[in-house]
Amino acid sequence: MIMLEQICKTYKIGRERKIHALHNISETVYEGEFVAVVGPSGSGKSTFLAMAGLLERPTEGVVRFDGKDVTNLRDKERTRIRAERCGFIFQFPSLIPTLNTLENVLLPKTIHRTYQASDEKWGKEVLEKVGLKDKLENLPYQLSGGEQRRVALARALINKPDVILADEPTGAVDAYNASVIVSLFKEWNAQGKTVIMVTHDMKQADEAGRIIELADGRLKQDME
Numbered sequence: 001m002i003m004l005e006q007i008c009k010t011y012k013i014g015r016e017r018k019i020h021a022l023h024n025i026s027e028t029v030y031e032g033e034f035v036a037v038v039g040p041s042g043s044g045k046s047t048f049l050a051m052a053g054l055l056e057r058p059t060e061g062v063v064r065f066d067g068k069d070v071t072n073l074r075d076k077e078r079t080r081i082r083a084e085r086c087g088f089i090f091q092f093p094s095l096i097p098t099l100n101t102l103e104n105v106l107l108p109k110t111i112h113r114t115y116q117a118s119d120e121k122w123g124k125e126v127l128e129k130v131g132l133k134d135k136l137e138n139l140p141y142q143l144s145g146g147e148q149r150r151v152a153l154a155r156a157l158i159n160k161p162d163v164i165l166a167d168e169p170t171g172a173v174d175a176y177n178a179s180v181i182v183s184l185f186k187e188w189n190a191q192g193k194t195v196i197m198v199t200h201d202m203k204q205a206d207e208a209g210r211i212i213e214l215a216d217g218r219l220k221q222d223m224e
């Protein structure tokens, strides 16, 4: 589904300094896979996810989505692919403070003006799956940190994405919230959807079908 071919990503700091976040990474994530990306802090995990999710462009190399070279597509096209095919979960839930739970979940629909009445039904269904059906009208400050994470998870599913890209989705949450999140990934994956999850927690990585290990921006191991 997503192919990274000889990807290098270099960030510039000031005029002189360059950070080589990824070096010559070639990886394929197949449709229906559940892949965990692990490695020490600074090893390039988030950068890997940003390449796979078309959030950033590589400095060198080619990114293919469904076989199509998307590396140099215009921003508008890349945004369209992300909005239609991908669901993102970041470490910080970044909910809109003035919108309630359900409104936050429906935001990707309202923002792209693709909202339909059936979205509300699906939004409520997903919120029920993550145990928040009684908190539809709470504002973010009226939710615990773990609940806010689960709202962000429900929001990522509102478009029924073909691929979920999650960056440390269970970082700093308790065991219960972490298990709700990972169980939902597994459920989504069991329906044939692709999941790419960055984590530093090897126990959670073991839930995935494959583990990609990075070290210093390079591929260290790729284990089934």
Ligand SMILES: Nc1ncnc2c1ncn2[C@@H]1O[C@H](COP(=O)(O)OP(=O)(O)OP(=O)(O)O)[C@@H](O)[C@H]1O
Residues within 6 Å of the ligand: 011, 012, 013, 019, 020, 021, 039, 040, 041, 042, 043, 044, 045, 046, 047, 048
């Ligand atoms: N926008 C940026 N500008 C400059 N350097 C960056 C940028 N994003 C990442 N880096 C650098 O690239 C390297 C890889 O960062 P990345 O966030 O991908 O690592 P990571 O494995 O996800 O780390 P962590 O586990 O701490 O989140 C690091 O050295 C980081 O400082």
